[in-house]
Amino acid sequence: MAVFEGTFTQAEPLHFAVVIGRFNDLVTNKLLAGCQDCLKRHGIDVNPNGSQVDYVWVPGSFEVPLVARQLATSGRYDAVICLGAVIRGQTPHFDYVSSEVAKGIAAAAFQTGVPVIFGVLTADTMQQALERAGIKSNHGWDYAMNALEMGSLMRQLRSSGTQAYPSSTQSLAPSLSNTAALGEFSTDTPPKG
Ligand SMILES: Nc1c(NC[C@H](O)[C@H](O)[C@H](O)CO)[nH]c(=O)[nH]c1=O
Numbered sequence: 342m343a344v345f346e347g348t349f350t351q352a353e354p355l356h357f358a359v360v361i362g363r364f365n366d367l368v369t370n371k372l373l374a375g376c377q378d379c380l381k382r383h384g385i386d387v388n389p390n391g392s393q394v395d396y397v398w399v400p401g402s403f404e405v406p407l408v409a410r411q412l413a414t415s416g417r418y419d420a421v422i423c424l425g426a427v428i429r430g431q432t433p434h435f436d437y438v439s440s441e442v443a444k445g446i447a448a449a450a451f452q453t454g455v456p457v458i459f460g461v462l463t464a465d466t467m468q469q470a471l472e473r474a475g476i477k478s479n480h481g482w483d484y485a486m487n488a489l490e491m492g493s494l495m496r497q498l499r500s501s502g503t504q505a506y507p508s509s510t511q512s513l514a515p516s517l518s519n520t521a522a523l524g525e526f527s528t529d530t531p532p533k534g
């Protein structure tokens with residue numbers, strides 16, 4: 342049997358895409374800064390003109406999953422980091438946007454086998470969101486850590502001969518079979534070789 346765990350010390354070969362919602366960009370720009378700071382401190386070249394991180398801006402959180410899935414499907418990235426800020430208003434709109442973006446991001450990961458990081462704040466107030474985007478702590482940093490860990494973990498799983506999905510189901514596989522495929526990595530992970 343084996344134990345697989347992502348590391349943070351050998352990030353040099355990893356490639357990331359970051360999808361950012363422009364809505365509430367007072368918050369999302371701060372999440373992005375935290376995310377870049379973390380990646381940079383782990384040896385990643387975060388320059389948009391470099392070769393390791395691509396950035397895609399979309400109008401709002403609702404658009405994030407579509408773009409995240411397209412990027413994940415490209416096979417160019419070890420992880421896709423999604424950043425957004427959904428802040429409750431006076432109508433039920435918040436519930437629709439936050440629910441769809443959460444489901445959509447999960448679906449993008451399941452459908453592609455690529456880690457898609459849920460970095461969308463869902464806050465009752467702007468104050469709550471800002472506190473989580475740099476005033477108290479910056480969750481952008483945490484989301485980058487999640488991407489580093491998952492990118493590293495998936496590389497390990499691939500090189501050990503285990504794969505989250507058979508390559509034939511790499512894109513747009515039905516969610517049921519994807520869920521079953523993920524079960525391969527429960528505590529019953531088969532031995533290597
Ligand atoms: N209200 C918020 C939105 N709304 C915009 C949607 O995300 C979307 O862009 C629009 O409905 C067009 O499809 N987006 C956020 O990211 N945060 C919000 O609080």
Ligand SMILES: CC(=O)[C@@H](O)COP(=O)(O)O
Pocket residue numbers: 427428429430431432433434435436438
């Ligand atoms: C997240 C939202 O939907 C929010 O910004 C919209 O505000 P409102 O419900 O007042 O229209």
